[in-house]
Amino acid sequence: MNVQLGIQRFNPENDAKPYWQSFLITQVDPAERVLDLLKYVKAHVDGTLTFRHSCAHGVCGSDAMRINNLNRLACKTLVQALARPNTERVPIRVQPLLGLPVVKDLVVDMDPFYEHYRSIIPFLVNEQEAPGRERLQSPEERAIIDDGTKCILCACCTTSCPSFWANGRYVGPAAIVQAHRFIFDSRDTGAAERLAVLDRKTGVWRCRTVFNCTEACPRDIDVTRLIGEVKLAIAQGPRRAGRVR
Amino acid sequence: MCSFSVAWLEGLRYAGKQGQWSWVAHRVSGLLTVAFVTTHVLDSTLITFFPKLYKKTIQLFKHPLAAVIEIPLVGAVLYHAVNGLRIAVMDFRPAWWRHQRRSSQVVQVVFALLYVPMALKMGSGVLAGLRGKRS
Numbered sequence: 001m002n003v004q005l006g007i008q009r010f011n012p013e014n015d016a017k018p019y020w021q022s023f024l025i026t027q028v029d030p031a032e033r034v035l036d037l038l039k040y041v042k043a044h045v046d047g048t049l050t051f052r053h054s055c056a057h058g059v060c061g062s063d064a065m066r067i068n069n070l071n072r073l074a075c076k077t078l079v080q081a082l083a084r085p086n087t088e089r090v091p092i093r094v095q096p097l098l099g100l101p102v103v104k105d106l107v108v109d110m111d112p113f114y115e116h117y118r119s120i121i122p123f124l125v126n127e128q129e130a131p132g133r134e135r136l137q138s139p140e141e142r143a144i145i146d147d148g149t150k151c152i153l154c155a156c157c158t159t160s161c162p163s164f165w166a167n168g169r170y171v172g173p174a175a176i177v178q179a180h181r182f183i184f185d186s187r188d189t190g191a192a193e194r195l196a197v198l199d200r201k202t203g204v205w206r207c208r209t210v211f212n213c214t215e216a217c218p219r220d221i222d223v224t225r226l227i228g229e230v231k232l233a234i235a236q237g238p239r240r241a242g243r244v245r
Numbered sequence: 246m247c248s249f250s251v252a253w254l255e256g257l258r259y260a261g262k263q264g265q266w267s268w269v270a271h272r273v274s275g276l277l278t279v280a281f282v283t284t285h286v287l288d289s290t291l292i293t294f295f296p297k298l299y300k301k302t303i304q305l306f307k308h309p310l311a312a313v314i315e316i317p318l319v320g321a322v323l324y325h326a327v328n329g330l331r332i333a334v335m336d337f338r339p340a341w342w343r344h345q346r347r348s349s350q351v352v353q354v355v356f357a358l359l360y361v362p363m364a365l366k367m368g369s370g371v372l373a374g375l376r377g378k379r380s
Binding site: 068069070098160162208209210211212214215222224225226227228229231232 | 258259260261262263264265267268332335336337338339340342345
């Protein structure tokens with residue numbers, strides 16, 4: 001199997017705007033991942049190609065990028081998944097995530113994304129005296145926040161959201177998922193503060209229920225559902241919203 | 246960072262699923278609806294300030310070709326209303342997210358069932374008007 005790999009390149013030191021560069025890679029194993037192709041190009045064709053990757057197994061989320069116009073992790077996207085039937089040359093186009101400033105090639109500046117993440121107070125808040133042992137939680141209480149705990153902060157969801165493309169001040173789906181994880185945590189007492197942040201103009205109400213975030217999530221989190229539950233928590237209170245599930 | 250225009254452009258390029266295209270259609274139909282409402286407000290305003298111009302404007306709207314523009318406008322209002330209900334339902338019942346793809350298809354079917362007969366009726370009226378037999 002051959003792959004025609006198109007990569008959107010940009011070096012701020014030399015280029016006025018991004019451009020496309022194409023590489024023909026032959027004898028590709030269909031079970032190889034897009035990350036393998038990028039590593040091949042960097043190692044054997046053009047060492048200046050810049051992209052992030054770390055664990056390469058879908059856990060760290062650092063190689064999120066736009067592959068064939070869809071946000072995915074390069075380490076979880078197999079070439080065979082992008083191949084069309086009866087085609088000898090698989091066309092693959094790779095771009096940086098949209099909505100975040102491009103640092104170089106496929107690397108984006110994640111600072112705006114993390115600023116939104118920090119804004120929702122992403123840690124357990126509990127002013128009560130520590131019990132001297134674990135704060136216990138029933139399996140049912142844990143199940144409510146289970147989906148949100150799977151988030152790896154790869155930014156696939158936030159950068160697939162049209163509302164975020166239009167306005168970078170929108171906190172975005174990933175921050176809301178993280179907020180949900182603590183708002184509905186039976187051990188947390190900081191829900192009111194988080195809901196106040198998300199009730200602003202740049203909060204959950206910018207969500208247009210497009211479902212791009214849910215489709216893009218590499219961890220199969222029901223992102224739009226969690227956003228919807230946060231909307232209900234603001235409108236009706238966290239307890240009542242929890243019962244709507 | 247992105248701009249409003251980039252959001253529109255990328256909205257058409259991003260390989261989203263049904264939800265993405267429902268959103269695009271919802272936006273386009275929303276803009277058409279706003280254009281229709283704005284026109285209606287403006288022509289209604291004429292009756293107070295320029296009554297003669299108002300009569301001329303109404304004559305213009307009665308022209309069969311003006312009715313051709315009304316056909317997509319009715320479609321836009323109808324789609325915006327039906328899809329808006331889908332979004333409202335999804336917002337009030339987040340757990341129904343599993344049905345989101347099918348719900349987009351349901352909207353398309355309901356829209357087609359409501360719009361096609363209306364468009365045919367309006368279209369036949371336009372044709373009759375063009376033949377000088379205004380219905």
